[in-house]
Amino acid sequence: MRGPGTAVALALLFAALAAAGCGLGPGSAVKDAELTVTRDYGTVPVLHRRLGDLTESDTVMRGLERNADITTRYGGGFVQSIEGLEAEESAVGSLDWFFYVNGVESTIGAADYALHGGESIWWDYRNWDAAMRVPAVVGSWPQPFLGGYDGKRRAVAVECLGGGSACDEVDERLEEEGVGISARPPSDAIRILVGPWARLRGDPAAAQIERGPQTSGVFAEFRREAGAIRLIGLDETGNDAADFGRDPGLVAATRRYEEPPVWVVTGTAEAGVRAAAGLLDAGDLRDHYAVAVDGGKETPLPLR
Amino acid sequence: MRSPFAYIPRPRPLQLASPGAAVAYLGSLIVVAFLYSNPIVLLAVGLAVVIAGRLAGAHAAVRAALWMGLTLAALIVVVNALVVSRGETVLARLGEWPLFGQVDVTLEAILAGFVLGLRAAVVMVGFAVYSACVDPDRVLRALRPIAGRSALTATLVSRLVPVAAADAARLRDAARLRGPGAAPVGRAPLARRLLAGSLDRAVDVAATLELRGYSLEPHRPAAGATFSGSETSGKRCTRWVPGRRHQVIGRRRSRYDRRFYAVGLAVLVVAIVGKALGADAFSEYPATEIGTGAATLAVAALVALSGFAPWRRSARTHSALTKRRIASNSLPAGGGI
Numbered sequence: 001m002r003g004p005g006t007a008v009a010l011a012l013l014f015a016a017l018a019a020a021g022c023g024l025g026p027g028s029a030v031k032d033a034e035l036t037v038t039r040d041y042g043t044v045p046v047l048h049r050r051l052g053d054l055t056e057s058d059t060v061m062r063g064l065e066r067n068a069d070i071t072t073r074y075g076g077g078f079v080q081s082i083e084g085l086e087a088e089e090s091a092v093g094s095l096d097w098f099f100y101v102n103g104v105e106s107t108i109g110a111a112d113y114a115l116h117g118g119e120s121i122w123w124d125y126r127n128w129d130a131a132m133r134v135p136a137v138v139g140s141w142p143q144p145f146l147g148g149y150d151g152k153r154r155a156v157a158v159e160c161l162g163g164g165s166a167c168d169e170v171d172e173r174l175e176e177e178g179v180g181i182s183a184r185p186p187s188d189a190i191r192i193l194v195g196p197w198a199r200l201r202g203d204p205a206a207a208q209i210e211r212g213p214q215t216s217g218v219f220a221e222f223r224r225e226a227g228a229i230r231l232i233g234l235d236e237t238g239n240d241a242a243d244f245g246r247d248p249g250l251v252a253a254t255r256r257y258e259e260p261p262v263w264v265v266t267g268t269a270e271a272g273v274r275a276a277a278g279l280l281d282a283g284d285l286r287d288h289y290a291v292a293v294d295g296g297k298e299t300p301l302p303l304r
Numbered sequence: 305m306r307s308p309f310a311y312i313p314r315p316r317p318l319q320l321a322s323p324g325a326a327v328a329y330l331g332s333l334i335v336v337a338f339l340y341s342n343p344i345v346l347l348a349v350g351l352a353v354v355i356a357g358r359l360a361g362a363h364a365a366v367r368a369a370l371w372m373g374l375t376l377a378a379l380i381v382v383v384n385a386l387v388v389s390r391g392e393t394v395l396a397r398l399g400e401w402p403l404f405g406q407v408d409v410t411l412e413a414i415l416a417g418f419v420l421g422l423r424a425a426v427v428m429v430g431f432a433v434y435s436a437c438v439d440p441d442r443v444l445r446a447l448r449p450i451a452g453r454s455a456l457t458a459t460l461v462s463r464l465v466p467v468a469a470a471d472a473a474r475l476r477d478a479a480r481l482r483g484p485g486a487a488p489v490g491r492a493p494l495a496r497r498l499l500a501g502s503l504d505r506a507v508d509v510a511a512t513l514e515l516r517g518y519s520l521e522p523h524r525p526a527a528g529a530t531f532s533g534s535e536t537s538g539k540r541c542t543r544w545v546p547g548r549r550h551q552v553i554g555r556r557r558s559r560y561d562r563r564f565y566a567v568g569l570a571v572l573v574v575a576i577v578g579k580a581l582g583a584d585a586f587s588e589y590p591a592t593e594i595g596t597g598a599a600t601l602a603v604a605a606l607v608a609l610s611g612f613a614p615w616r617r618s619a620r621t622h623s624a625l626t627k628r629r630i631a632s633n634s635l636p637a638g639g640g641i
Contacts, residue, residue, distance in 0.1 A: 022396070022397055022398045022399045023396065023397055024395065024396050025394065025395070025396070025397075026394035026397070026408075027394070027397050055394070056397075057394040057397055057408050061390070061590050062392050062590060065392050065590040065591055066392065070590075071587070072587070072589060072590060075388075075390070075588065075589060076390045076391070076412075076587075076588060076589020076590050077390065077589075111389075111390045111589070111590070112389075114406070
């Protein structure tokens with residue numbers, strides 16, 4: 001027979017559920033996010049939306065579904081097409097949709113990636129024959145420095161490795177965007193390495209760039225030829241496409257295993273490093289995987 | 305007590321048809337249930353098997369399977385809603401659960417669970433109708449030339465399981481009849497007794513099979529065997545002919561066989577063509593989209609209509625029609641010439 005004990009037990013159960021964050025509906029609203037959809041390594045814009053109706057239960061997939069015409073596979077966990085652009089295996093190569101949250105490639109599916117508000121989500125449709133994994137990109141500047149990655153804000157460290165005045169410029173650019181720089185960064189800090197390539201190549205994460213796009217996800221390589229270091233730009237297939245001039249600069253991002261992403265602001269010499277530091281703004285980096293600069297001319301990478 | 309799924313011979317087309325025809329017909333409907341995810345088509349398959357079961361007189365089997373199937377479907381809906389957090393429409397947030405992580409109950413996961421459950425229920429009803437309407441002995445007899453030992457094993461199992469169930473019921477009755485003062489008998493002693501009894505029965509069955517020569521090679525008539533009349537083996541009538549092998553002189557086919565084969569084939573062809581034409585349009589996540597195009601509706605309608613394959617004019621209608629035919633054939637008074 002039901003008595004007051006049952007009522008009390010039910011009340012306690014509901015109180016516990018409420019305390020555990022349970023409730024009806026999608027939950028409370030969170031900050032806006034930004035959705036960008038492009039193709040071919042960011043060169044062709046498909047759509048750009050501000051996601052203004054996000055709630056705490058939203059995921060990357062839910063945000064995309066509400067703002068674009070999509071189809072999915074594998075039980076809704078894999079995006080097959082966005083706005084009619086369908087993943088395919090053709091003579092041209094393997095074309096698929098990849099997504100980045102705050103410029104960092106996710107290790108989990110879009111349906112499981114929870115949004116917390118303020119993220120920059122970038123979907124790109126690209127040929128992945130040359131680089132199956134591009135772990136980090138620079139096209140969401142000032143992310144990931146502002147909002148972190150994997151749903152957590154992270155400390156930011158600027159490592160000046162002979163960068164000279166370029167290091168100060170990097171600091172200034174970050175401060176302009178409201179990013180605080182840690183004096184004593186923890187091990188999970190996002191690092192920006194500033195300096196000529198000869199100094200940076202000693203860093204294990206940055207050294208991946210010399211091993212090609214299959215390892216680093218960066219479509220550029222530094223090569224030592226006749227005693228001088230040269231910056232070679234690669235195309236989507238990973239082949240040499242441009243030999244930059246005498247003093248080029250490069251802004252690129254990479255990631256080693258599950259370590260925090262590492263940005264490199266570098267060049268073959270100090271002038272190139274300074275030119276690269278000058279690229280750190282949304283106008284120059286927007287929707288690019290990496291950017292090279294040579295004689296004041298910016299070149300998005302990979303080359304087409 | 306007889307299981308609602310037990311075969312009961314009835315003078316209905318599905319029971320009178322040969323096992324191959326009945327299996328082809330019911331099997332085609334079950335294949336469609338596995339082939340399609342569109343809930344409209346799944347509901348049509350469900351409707352077809354329910355109609356077929358009822359026309360075949362398997363009311364109890366259909367009722368029991370529906371009850372079991374819908375209970376299972378409800379369980380699948382609940383589990384899917386808790387395990388799958390995909391889908392656009394979040395109905396409730398249930399917080400972080402151990403092993404499950406963040407549990408979001410979405411409308412799409414509930415609908416996807418409903419489709420999975422519906423498929424399970426439809427398949428269960430299909431098998432229930434098969435179990436209640438297709439003679440297992442005839443099926444095993446049909447299988448004997450293909451897999452003799454397996455057919456024998458299946459025959460024995462199909463006999464011994466109901467016997468064991470009946471033994472268990474008798475043991476329970478006996479324990480109950482000892483009166484209220486007697487010590488209660490637990491399940492373990494009953495199970496032990498049942499096991500011992502079944503071992504005894506197994507020994508008996510083995511001895512009987514040995515005595516009947518099941519362990520020997522099958523008998524083959526020698527060349528030049530003399531005529532010994534006709535012999536009925538399974539659905540074939542054979543006759544010894546001097547100097548020849550068995551000669552098939554006829555097959556005992558039901559007049560309904562052709563109908564069931566034709567309907568089964570038609571259902572499969574319609575399902576495959578419909579699938580190629582996009583009749584199975586259905587997407588669970590991230591938003592549920594159920595195709596309601598012409599192809600889907602056509603496949604659903606044809607599959608649902610196939611449920612009437614076991615239909616037979618009732619005896620009353622049949623006799624009324626016969627009387628009417630006789631009346632119309634007889635000349636009116638006064639002659640018509």
